[in-house]
Every structure is written in C-alpha cells, then in structure tokens.
Amino acid sequence: MSVLVTGAAGFIGFHASQALLEAGEDVIGLDNLNDYYDPALKHARLDCLRASSGFRFVEADLADHAAIEALAADRPSRILHLGAQAGVRYSIENPHAYAQSNLVGHLNILELARSLGDGLDHLVYASSSSVYGEAAKVPFSEVDANDTPESLYAATKRSNEFMSASYARLYGIPATGLRFFTVYGPWGRPDMAYWLFADAMLEGRPIKVFNNGDMERDFTYISDIVEPMGRVLADNPQRGRHEVYNIGGASPVRLMDMIAQLEEALGVTAEKQMLPMQAGDVTRTYADVRKLQAAYGYQPSVQLDEGLNAFAEWFRGWRAR
Ligand SMILES: NC(=O)c1ccc[n+]([C@@H]2O[C@H](COP(=O)([O-])OP(=O)(O)OC[C@H]3O[C@@H](n4cnc5c(N)ncnc54)[C@H](O)[C@@H]3O)[C@@H](O)[C@H]2O)c1
Structure with missing residues (x-):
C-alpha cells in the first residue's frame, strides 16, 4: 500500500512526504521539477526524501495523461495531490501553465483515481484561499458564495473543486479539497512575500510593499498544515463523498506587522518601497476553520513570530550552503 504525493519536490509536498515517510508509509513522489522557481531547491528537498527507503521518485508532468495513467500499476491506496502551478501573479504572465498543470493535470489525477476504483481509499487535493476573491465577509466560510475569482489561478483552483465534486459523484471517488491559507516555513517558496522580503533584507535591497501595506x-505555519492534512488523508470517507475545508491559521496579521516580525527574526531593518495594489491580488484572507475543527479536531498552534523565527534560521542556513 502506498501513497502517491504529487508536487513532492514542492514546499508543501516535501513536508507532507517527509511526515508520511516518518509514519512508515511508502511514498511515490511525483513532480516535473519545473523552473518556476530555482529547481536547486526542489532537488535539495528531493535529496532529503531520497534518504528514506520508502520513497520513490517519478519525474513526470501532470498534464501527461499516459504518464499519470501508468501510475495505476503501482495501485496507490491514497493520493495527495499537491502538484500545481502555484502563484497568483504569474497566472497573469503565463496563463497556459495554469491550464496545463492545474486543469489538465487535475483531470488526469481524477482519471487515475477513477481507474483505481475501490482500491483508492481517499483523494486529497490542494485548493486555495484565493477562491474567495475579494470577499466582503470575514472570516471566509466554506458556505459563502465564491464565484468571483480575482485571478486565473483562483479560477483553476475553484474549477478543481467542481471537477472533483463531479468525479466523486459520477465514480464514487472519496475526495477532499483543502483550501490552504498562505502557508510558510522552512523549505518554503521563493515567490512568496515572506521569502522575497527576507531575501531582499539580507541583501540590503528595498522590499516591495504592495497596496501601501x-x-x-x-x-499558516507548515506544521499546522501537514499534521492535520495527514489525519484527513488517513480518513476513509464514504465512497462518493466530496468535501472542501478551509485550513488556515485563523488569525490574520497585517502585512506591516508581519514585516516587523520578520525584521525582528532576521535582525535587519527593511527599506520599504510602498507600491499600489497588484492585479490579481486580494487585500485580506481570514479562514473560518470551524468545519475542519468539527470534522478532524483542527487546532493551529504556531504563532507568526515563532514560525518566522524557524523560517529565518533555516533561510540563513540555506543561503549559506
Ligand atoms: N503555499 C501556499 O501558501 C499555498 C496556498 C494555497 C494553495 N496552495 C496550493 O498548494 C499546493 C502546493 O503548493 P506549494 O506551496 O508547495 O507550491 P510549490 O510550487 O512549492 O509546489 C508545487 C510543486 O508542483 C510541481 N508541479 C507544478 N506543475 C507540475 C506539473 N505540471 N507536473 C508535475 N509537477 C508539477 C512543481 O514543480 C512544484 O514542485 C499547490 O496546489 C498550491 O496551489 C499553496
């Protein structure tokens, strides 16, 4: 019995694979190692995973139907589908990457799930807080209408939820979507604000603060994602059940406060370049996590200062490698 983790060389996929391996699972990790950000980081994550005998890596593109179909031969009993073209702003620059990885890729994973039939106990996939768009009401709840995505990225993530709902219904696939809220931590993502800020601050460059801060x-600190996600994945929902849950820190922080905490963690004062809002972005996110709490006892526990300290310590080491 094995778990297929897509996007295993990515930030969340790496941590999730590590946790599964530590729990004694066999993990098939899939990734295409694309260069959206420095592939050296993806290779370094993979090197860590390869230290476990239970890990096997498959380099393939989610959009390659034949390659994904071939994974049925491994008969994974669970699929954790985290591979995707992430990032809101890049979806304006390169929309086709999102259509291929997030739409065609998601369909190929659903087709794989369909072909595994009763052998598949659970498909868990990554959605995003971005599906809420510029919502008027906070905190964002799963029952709120969310049909006004601000970016193509958000539209692909919302589409993934619809596609999964239809496949669950049509083919009895037990499926769960998790709407992640700004996940950060060691081995994080170089395109995200906390990383870009830290990088600029350590190099003495100004940081770009959008919407004037x-x-x-x-x-949401990475461990507050990975541990509960493991519990969700281990669950055996009824066949055909599709649910979507918010998974977030449930404690929003103002951007300027986050910058102050990062300055503290790095011991550097940032030079701030105040800029207007960027296309595709939203002014706030705030997760209502009561649904996940009720179903899986979710309780995020890592405060932002603690999480940024852990990131800063890892980041200094990464830069010095
Ligand atoms: N990090 C966050 O704050 C956040 C927030 C909301 C949603 N998400 C979602 O969570 C998931 C994981 O995000 P992450 O932060 O780890 O991002 P990431 O970019 O670090 O990881 C995604 C991985 O998927 C791989 N990938 C992309 N396209 C692929 C393709 N066509 N074929 C095979 N592999 C492909 C990439 O190479 C990368 O290693 C994504 O679905 C993302 O959209 C993340």
Whole structure:
C-alpha cells in the first residue's frame, strides 16, 4: 500500500512526504521539477526524501495523461495531490501553465483515481484561499458564495473543486479539497512575500510593499498544515463523498506587522518601497476553520513570530550552503 504525493519536490509536498515517510508509509513522489522557481531547491528537498527507503521518485508532468495513467500499476491506496502551478501573479504572465498543470493535470489525477476504483481509499487535493476573491465577509466560510475569482489561478483552483465534486459523484471517488491559507516555513517558496522580503533584507535591497501595506493575511505555519492534512488523508470517507475545508491559521496579521516580525527574526531593518495594489491580488484572507475543527479536531498552534523565527534560521542556513 502506498501513497502517491504529487508536487513532492514542492514546499508543501516535501513536508507532507517527509511526515508520511516518518509514519512508515511508502511514498511515490511525483513532480516535473519545473523552473518556476530555482529547481536547486526542489532537488535539495528531493535529496532529503531520497534518504528514506520508502520513497520513490517519478519525474513526470501532470498534464501527461499516459504518464499519470501508468501510475495505476503501482495501485496507490491514497493520493495527495499537491502538484500545481502555484502563484497568483504569474497566472497573469503565463496563463497556459495554469491550464496545463492545474486543469489538465487535475483531470488526469481524477482519471487515475477513477481507474483505481475501490482500491483508492481517499483523494486529497490542494485548493486555495484565493477562491474567495475579494470577499466582503470575514472570516471566509466554506458556505459563502465564491464565484468571483480575482485571478486565473483562483479560477483553476475553484474549477478543481467542481471537477472533483463531479468525479466523486459520477465514480464514487472519496475526495477532499483543502483550501490552504498562505502557508510558510522552512523549505518554503521563493515567490512568496515572506521569502522575497527576507531575501531582499539580507541583501540590503528595498522590499516591495504592495497596496501601501494595507493588507492582511492569515498566515499558516507548515506544521499546522501537514499534521492535520495527514489525519484527513488517513480518513476513509464514504465512497462518493466530496468535501472542501478551509485550513488556515485563523488569525490574520497585517502585512506591516508581519514585516516587523520578520525584521525582528532576521535582525535587519527593511527599506520599504510602498507600491499600489497588484492585479490579481486580494487585500485580506481570514479562514473560518470551524468545519475542519468539527470534522478532524483542527487546532493551529504556531504563532507568526515563532514560525518566522524557524523560517529565518533555516533561510540563513540555506543561503549559506
Ligand atoms: N503555499 C501556499 O501558501 C499555498 C496556498 C494555497 C494553495 N496552495 C496550493 O498548494 C499546493 C502546493 O503548493 P506549494 O506551496 O508547495 O507550491 P510549490 O510550487 O512549492 O509546489 C508545487 C510543486 O508542483 C510541481 N508541479 C507544478 N506543475 C507540475 C506539473 N505540471 N507536473 C508535475 N509537477 C508539477 C512543481 O514543480 C512544484 O514542485 C499547490 O496546489 C498550491 O496551489 C499553496
């Protein structure tokens, strides 16, 4: 029995694979190692995973139907589908990458799940807080209408939820979508604000503060994602059940406060370049996590200062390698 983790060389996929391996699972990790950000980071994550005998890596593109179909031969009993073209702003620059990885890729994973039939106990996939768009009401709840995505990225993530709902219904696939809220931590993502800020601060470059800093994010430390996600994945929902849950820190922080905490963690004062809002972005995110709490006892526990300290310590080591 094995778990297929897509996007295993990515930030969340790496941590999730590590946790599964530590729990004694066999993991088939899939990734295409694309260069959206420095592939050296993806290779370094993979090197860590390869130290476990239970890990096997498959280099393939999610959009390659034949390659994904071939994974049925391994008969994974669970699929954790985290591979995707992430990032809101890049979806304006390179929309086709999102259509291929997130739409065609998601369909190929659903087709794989369909072909595994009763042998598949659970498909868990990554959605995003971005599906809420510029929502008027906070905190964001799963029951709120969310049909006004601000970016193509958000539209692909919302589409993944619809595609999964239809496949669950048609083919009895037990499926769960998790709407992640700004996940951060060691081995993180170089395109995200906390990383870009830290990098600029350590190099003495100004940081770009969009919307003049008037933004709020519900930051979620990586362990507050990985541990509960493991519990969700281990669950055996009824065949055909499809659910979507918010998974977030449930404690939004103002961007300027986050910058102050990062300055503290790095011991550097940032030079701030105040800029207008960027296309595709939203001013705030805030997760209502009561649904996940009720179903899986979710309780995020890592405060932003603690999480940024852990990131800063890892980041200094990464830069010095
Ligand atoms: N990190 C966050 O704050 C956040 C927030 C909301 C949603 N998400 C979602 O969570 C998932 C994981 O995100 P992450 O932060 O680890 O991003 P990431 O970019 O670090 O990881 C994604 C991985 O998927 C791989 N990938 C992309 N396209 C592929 C393709 N066509 N074929 C095979 N592999 C492909 C990439 O190479 C990468 O290693 C994604 O679905 C993302 O959209 C993340």
